[in-house]
Amino acid sequence: MAEFDLIGKLRSAIGPPGHGTLVGPGDDTAVYEPSGQLELLTCDVFVEGIHFRRDFATFEEIGAKCMVANISDVAAMGGFPSRAVLSVCVPPDMTDGDVESVYAGVLDVCAQYGVEVVGGDTVGSPAGLVVSIALTGAAARNHVVTRAGAVVGDAVVVTGSLGGSEAGLRALTEALPDEGGVLEAKRRHLLPAPRVAEAQALFEVATPHAMIDVSDGLSSDVWHIAEESGVGVVLEAESIPVAACAIEVAERLGVDPLELALASGEEFELLVALPEGEVARAAEHVKAVTGTALTRIGEVRESEEGCTLVRAGGSELPLARAGYEHLK
Amino acid sequence: MAEFDLIGKLRSAIGPPGHGTLVGPGDDTAVYEPSGQLELLTCDVFVEGIHFRRDFATFEEIGAKCMVANISDVAAMGGFPSRAVLSVCVPPDMTDGDVESVYAGVLDVCAQYGVEVVGGDTVGSPAGLVVSIALTGAAARNHVVTRAGAVVGDAVVVTGSLGGSEAGLRALTEALPDEGGVLEAKRRHLLPAPRVAEAQALFEVATPHAMIDVSDGLSSDVWHIAEESGVGVVLEAESIPVAACAIEVAERLGVDPLELALASGEEFELLVALPEGEVARAAEHVKAVTGTALTRIGEVRESEEGCTLVRAGGSELPLARAGYEHLK
Numbered sequence: 184m185a186e187f188d189l190i191g192k193l194r195s196a197i198g199p200p201g202h203g204t205l206v207g208p209g210d211d212t213a214v215y216e217p218s219g220q221l222e223l224l225t226c227d228v229f230v231e232g233i234h235f236r237r238d239f240a241t242f243e244e245i246g247a248k249c250m251v252a253n254i255s256d257v258a259a260m261g262g263f264p265s266r267a268v269l270s271v272c273v274p275p276d277m278t279d280g281d282v283e284s285v286y287a288g289v290l291d292v293c294a295q296y297g298v299e300v301v302g303g304d305t306v307g308s309p310a311g312l313v314v315s316i317a318l319t320g321a322a323a324r325n326h327v328v329t330r331a332g333a334v335v336g337d338a339v340v341v342t343g344s345l346g347g348s349e350a351g352l353r354a355l356t357e358a359l360p361d362e363g364g365v366l367e368a369k370r371r372h373l374l375p376a377p378r379v380a381e382a383q384a385l386f387e388v389a390t391p392h393a394m395i396d397v398s399d400g401l402s403s404d405v406w407h408i409a410e411e412s413g414v415g416v417v418l419e420a421e422s423i424p425v426a427a428c429a430i431e432v433a434e435r436l437g438v439d440p441l442e443l444a445l446a447s448g449e450e451f452e453l454l455v456a457l458p459e460g461e462v463a464r465a466a467e468h469v470k471a472v473t474g475t476a477l478t479r480i481g482e483v484r485e486s487e488e489g490c491t492l493v494r495a496g497g498s499e500l501p502l503a504r505a506g507y508e509h510l511k
Numbered sequence: 512m513a514e515f516d517l518i519g520k521l522r523s524a525i526g527p528p529g530h531g532t533l534v535g536p537g538d539d540t541a542v543y544e545p546s547g548q549l550e551l552l553t554c555d556v557f558v559e560g561i562h563f564r565r566d567f568a569t570f571e572e573i574g575a576k577c578m579v580a581n582i583s584d585v586a587a588m589g590g591f592p593s594r595a596v597l598s599v600c601v602p603p604d605m606t607d608g609d610v611e612s613v614y615a616g617v618l619d620v621c622a623q624y625g626v627e628v629v630g631g632d633t634v635g636s637p638a639g640l641v642v643s644i645a646l647t648g649a650a651a652r653n654h655v656v657t658r659a660g661a662v663v664g665d666a667v668v669v670t671g672s673l674g675g676s677e678a679g680l681r682a683l684t685e686a687l688p689d690e691g692g693v694l695e696a697k698r699r700h701l702l703p704a705p706r707v708a709e710a711q712a713l714f715e716v717a718t719p720h721a722m723i724d725v726s727d728g729l730s731s732d733v734w735h736i737a738e739e740s741g742v743g744v745v746l747e748a749e750s751i752p753v754a755a756c757a758i759e760v761a762e763r764l765g766v767d768p769l770e771l772a773l774a775s776g777e778e779f780e781l782l783v784a785l786p787e788g789e790v791a792r793a794a795e796h797v798k799a800v801t802g803t804a805l806t807r808i809g810e811v812r813e814s815e816e817g818c819t820l821v822r823a824g825g826s827e828l829p830l831a832r833a834g835y836e837h838l839k
Binding site: 205206209210211212213214215216217218219220221222223224225226227228230231232233234256257259260262266268269270272301302303304306307308309310311313315317319320322327329330331394395396411 | 533534537538539540541542543544545546547548549550551552553554555556558559560561562584585587588590594596597598600629630631632634635636637638639641643645647648650655657658659722723724739
């Protein structure tokens with residue numbers, strides 16, 4: 184009976200079906216009207232001990248971040264998120280209330296970004312907590328941007344600032360006290376934001392050629408664009424917007440802030456290749472509409488040149504797929 | 512690099528995007544044309560030690576069964592499966608080849624039922640293997656059948672035969688030798704089939720009011736229809752089509768075959784409430800088109816009467832939500 188009580192509570196938390204949804208949670212599948220636009224589909228799974236630690240993150244934060252990771256993928260494709268299905272594998276040491284907290288975190292993010300949870304599966308797990316979400320989205324035909332469209336001469340820009348997530352993880356791991364930028368770094372690690380509005384603002388004044396969200400780390404994600412587009416990319420070290428909180432944590436830990444920024448995954452900032460001539464207007468417009476900075480950090484080159492980082496003095500280092508290690 | 516090699520192999524196994532798919536695996540999200548019909552979405556997650564054991568099932572069977580569970584949900588809603596995203600959480604003791612085997616099992620089922628894998632996430636797992644699949648589908652507006660439409664006086668029918676999956680699990684647990692029906696029972700447990708064609712054949716000659724796939728066990732799933740429809744159901748013990756292999760395994764283990772049939776989950780047979788007058792023609796047509804039997808096993812009554820089982824002598828027992836235990 185306990186299982187049915189919990190499922191009833193989770194269904195109540197989700198609420199009634201939204202616009203266009205004919206059947207929500209509780210039947211064999213969800214049923215909904217097609218958007219009329221192109222359909223998007225993505226998934227992300229977060230595993231305890233790999234993607235999160237319960238001593239660092241609350242259950243709400245764990246659920247929220249998995250949902251953010253999915254929404255970020257839809258944003259980076261140029262779309263709006265629509266409907267999600269959510270699987271939670273619950274270890275024996277979690278209470279029903281803990282599972283409700285995971286849901287609360289997911290649903291809080293859903294409410295912010297207009298996502299409806301239309302189904303799910305709550306099952307046992309012998310050991311760790313696993314949260315698996317699949318998310319649909321919709322995108323206008325002329326707004327879909329893959330990783331594959333960058334052309335030589337494009338500028339490379341990034342939203343927001345980088346390094347905060349990795350700095351926050353290290354601050355948590357090293358148990359740094361919550362002073363100054365440390366708390367902000369932890370917050371960025373635990374509760375990042377997807378850039379749905381920023382991507383849409385970009386379309387209003389620019390024609391992005393390739394776009395990806397920074398989920399593996401800037402260095403890795405630059406490579407993803409380069410490989411899918413068949414180009415090379417040069418990043419200018421001095422232009423990369425390193426988060427103030429990352430600089431502060433890096434100083435405390437005695438590491439290079441730029442290394443943090445290159446390696447930091449789960450930033451969920453947008454990395455975009457677009458025509459050089461559109462950069463200034465795009466940066467101005469995105470800032471005006473969303474409050475988020477858009478910074479030019481490099482340019483697209485021939486594929487033979489690979490992906491590199493130019494330091495202040497002019498020295499050029501290869502960027503490896505695994506952002507941090509190659510710089511050690 | 513190893514991770515990229517594996518992802519490359521998995522992408523190759525998936526193959527090029529299918530009809531209507533603009534972007535397949537490897538970008539932030541999949542992108543595809545809307546079907547024009549109603550969209551369906553479901554998910555299922557299979558966890559090692561809860562849903563499967565590696566000493567019972569091969570990696571191919573584990574992947575295949577998780578895909579079957581999803582397709583079965585789409586079938587039970589009245590739809591055709593379309594596109595899937597697949598998350599695999601891989602413990603340290605699995606090789607790249609083992610992950611490829613999970614994919615091979617998934618893709619084999621996909622090929623049989625016209626499903627395209629359009630994305631996925633392959634991540635580490637500290638302990639057990641977890642396979643999480645989300646599946647979209649499409650259904651004609653007049654073919655969607657929820658669990659909620661059964662009305663008093665409807666007949667209740669089921670496809671195929673029941674008990675094989677639970678019998679197979681017990682045969683595996685008790686290490687029964689592969690003689691007679693034991694092998695068939697194990698096969699039914701490890702490689703069940705979804706009833707997509709059977710559901711569609713039903714629509715050609717009947718107007719099903721409520722439909723569900725038998726995934727929790729007949730007893731539980733009868734309750735799901737009853738509760739969602741606000742009705743009661745009486746099942747006739749003598750009419751329930753118990754699989755020959757389940758009878759054989761039950762005899763070997765000294766248990767009641769009917770108890771196996773009521774408790775057996777993951778059967779993926781369709782349980783349907785439809786007008787009494789349509790049963791004969793539906794059974795004839797489904798058999799002719801698909802080769803699968805359709806058997807009348809009971810009828811829908813007023814909700815006050817609950818869900819019950821009538822034995823041969825006329826005694827009536829309550830069916831509990833947890834199929835097996837209530838009969839102990």
